Amino acid sequence: MKQLELTIGWLYPTLMSTYGDRGNVICLQRRCQWRNIHVSLINLDQQQPPETYQQVDLIVGGGAQDRQQAIVMSDLQGAKAHALGAKLEQGTPGVFTCGSPQLLGHYYEPKLGDTIPGLGLLDLTSKHPGANTPRCIGNIVFTITASPLAAELTTLWGDTPLVIGFENHGGRTYLGNVQPLGQVIKGYGNNGEDGLEGAFYRRAIATYAHGPLLPKNPFIADWLIQTALREKYQEEITLTKLDDSLALKAREAVLNKLNLTNRLNKA
Ligand code: GLN
Numbered sequence: 001m002k003q004l005e006l007t008i009g010w011l012y013p014t015l016m017s018t019y020g021d022r023g024n025v026i027c028l029q030r031r032c033q034w035r036n037i038h039v040s041l042i043n044l045d046q047q048q049p050p051e052t053y054q055q056v057d058l059i060v061g062g063g064a065q066d067r068q069q070a071i072v073m074s075d076l077q078g079a080k081a082h083a084l085g086a087k088l089e090q091g092t093p094g095v096f097t098c099g100s101p102q103l104l105g106h107y108y109e110p111k112l113g114d115t116i117p118g119l120g121l122l123d124l125t126s127k128h129p130g131a132n133t134p135r136c137i138g139n140i141v142f143t144i145t146a147s148p149l150a151a152e153l154t155t156l157w158g159d160t161p162l163v164i165g166f167e168n169h170g171g172r173t174y175l176g177n178v179q180p181l182g183q184v185i186k187g188y189g190n191n192g193e194d195g196l197e198g199a200f201y202r203r204a205i206a207t208y209a210h211g212p213l214l215p216k217n218p219f220i221a222d223w224l225i226q227t228a229l230r231e232k233y234q235e236e237i238t239l240t241k242l243d244d245s246l247a248l249k250a251r252e253a254v255l256n257k258l259n260l261t262n263r264l265n266k267a
Contacts, residue, residue, distance in 0.1 A: 003036075004037040005232075006037055006058060008029070008042070008057070008059075008060060009044045009056030009060070010041060010059075011044050011060065011061035011062070012044065012046075012072050013043050014045065015064055015071055016061060016064040016072060018062060018064060018098070019098075019211075019212075020210060021210055023211070023214065023215055024095060024214045025060050026215075027212065027214035028060070028221055029041065034242055035242070037225070046075050050078075050082070050083040053087055056092065057092065057231065059088075059092060059094035060094065061095070061103075061104075062100060063098030063099040064098075066110035066116075069099050069102065069116055073117065076103070085121050088104075088202055091202050091231060093204070093224045093227040093228050094204045095213065096204060096206045097208070098210060101126075101199060101207070102116075104122045105120070106123070108127070108128075109126070109171075122204075123175070124199055125176070128172070129170075135169060135170045136168070139164070139166055139258060140163075140165050140167045140187030140189065141164050141185045142183060142189060142197040142209075143161070143163070144181060145182050146182065149181075149205070149223070152223060153220070156223055163182060163220070164217060164251055164255070165208075166210050166211045168210065175196060180198060184197050185263065186258050205224075215247060216250060217251075218247050226239055
């Protein structure tokens with residue numbers, strides 16, 4: 001059997017990794033290593049030239065404070081912005097949390113200071129309603145409704161995926177012509193008004209769920225790995241099953257705490 005390899009690109013790790021988002025990277029690395037898939041990590045930061053984006057098979061972007069988002073956007077311009085956009089259009093899978101999706105949209109209006117223009121890759125806008133409006137903080141639970149993601153996750157996991165995470169954002173996101181990632185069961189999601197959470201475009205998952213997301217929802221981690229392998233090797237690769245009993249226990253504990261045990265399923 002050939003040696004499988006994946007390269008993860010991590011967007012601006014020192015500027016964009018709030019609330020344990022680096023856990024998403026660690027989770028992907030470990031789930032690859034446990035299956036003997038060689039994994040390398042490239043920091044897509046100020047030091048990297050735009051060409052580096054072409055080497056990555058999977059992209060991770062974390063959350064950030066408003067100030068850090070502005071610094072990132074001053075670097076993620078021109079050829080780099082184009083390279084990231086090209087990867088997403090090609091169907092490179094990725095997971096983008098909180099501040100990252102705000103930057104993938106048209107713009108983000110922060111609490112203070114000038115509007116931060118986004119990359120316009122996702123048809124969404126985000127706006128902080130001001131210092132007097134409370135942040136959206138707490139555990140979040142949602143179902144994935146995006147197509148074909150929901151169906152693919154169900155095939156992978158054998159049950160309807162219920163996503164558990166933690167959100168902490170001041171910005172409110174409003175979707176244009178882009179699919180939501182899911183429907184909120186508990187929590188705020190994109191804006192606390194329309195019941196929608198995140199966005200899904202090509203193979204990019206955009207979400208307000210930190211948590212970190214992937215260790216609590218290992219089926220999303222495996223979908224990212226499997227999709228990245230399929231794209232890279234242009235063939236269907238079945239992942240060996242891992243022992244997720246600890247993750248399942250953690251999920252059960254959160255759902256218990258939120259009085260949602262009736263929603264408990266295998267995922
Ligand atoms: N600065 C953004 C907001 O408050 C993103 C926060 C985050 O990434 N956690 O909306």
